[in-house]
Amino acid sequence: MTSDKHTGTDSDAGTLYLIPAPLGKDPVNRVLPEHVISVVHSLDAFFVERIRQANSYLRWLKHPVPDYKCRFYELNKHTPGEDLLEMLSVLKNGVNAGIISEAGCPAVADPGSELVRLAHESGIRVVPLTGPSSVLLALMASGLNGQSFTFHGYLPKPGRERTEKIRHLQTESARKNITQIFMETPFRNNQLLEELRTELDPDTLLSAGVNLTLPEEQIITRRISDWKSETIDIDNKPAIFLILAEKKGTSRPAFSGAQKQKKPAHKRKRVKK
Structure with missing residues (x-):
């Protein structure tokens, strides 16, 4: 050698x-x-x-x-x-x-x-070699924290262990301000999504990347309170899930695209006194 x-x-x-x-x-x-x-x-x-x-x-x-x-x-x-x-x-x-x-x-x-x-x-x-990574593609398009994140692979099978895992991921996300990323076997995607809607706090952000890079691609990021009214069928479709929770007593500043933005200082008209 x-x-x-x-x-x-x-x-x-x-x-x-x-x-x-x-x-x-x-x-x-x-x-x-x-x-x-x-x-x-x-x-x-x-x-x-x-x-x-x-x-x-x-x-x-x-x-x-x-x-x-x-x-x-x-x-x-x-x-x-x-x-x-x-x-x-x-x-x-x-x-x-x-x-x-x-x-x-x-x-x-x-x-x-x-x-x-x-x-x-x-x-x-x-x-x-260079190629598609569902983890990074979903994170890029989620709008969640891309500076600090953890990929957990597949969650446990449905049951008490999975429910406890979901709650733990939310707690750690809020405590450390990290995005939690995980997957599920495609034929259980709808079941997992329903459990996330039920178990996560209303203000927690949930993003789902479905059929990434394919013509039917869907990337949806909502707070859980808004996910409850979202109708989406992701059964047997490749998907990846991301959550970002907030510490209790904190909230993200709301931004409306219709809000009037101030002009930069150098472009403001001077008012003669």
């Missing part, structure tokens, strides 16, 4: 690319740069959650190598340690390979972080 002193990487090993995927089905590529596509086209070894879905993604990108000639290795939350070591050996043997996310960015609420960590420990170069 030879080592690059400047980067701490094994110069004989392959590179591990982290390959994002669209956040939903769309026949048109609206999210992946040409550079990402060219990198994917150069690879024939992939670490994927589901081989069938990975094949569909590669066909969508018009990958030049037939799927039966590509090497696929299943990488999910049930992957045993010995299989991870096998994947690591592929990279150590000088093969460039990529982790393909099913949606969004690999290793973010998605399998892959263990293999990425092993790659770093083995001096293997890791390259994240």
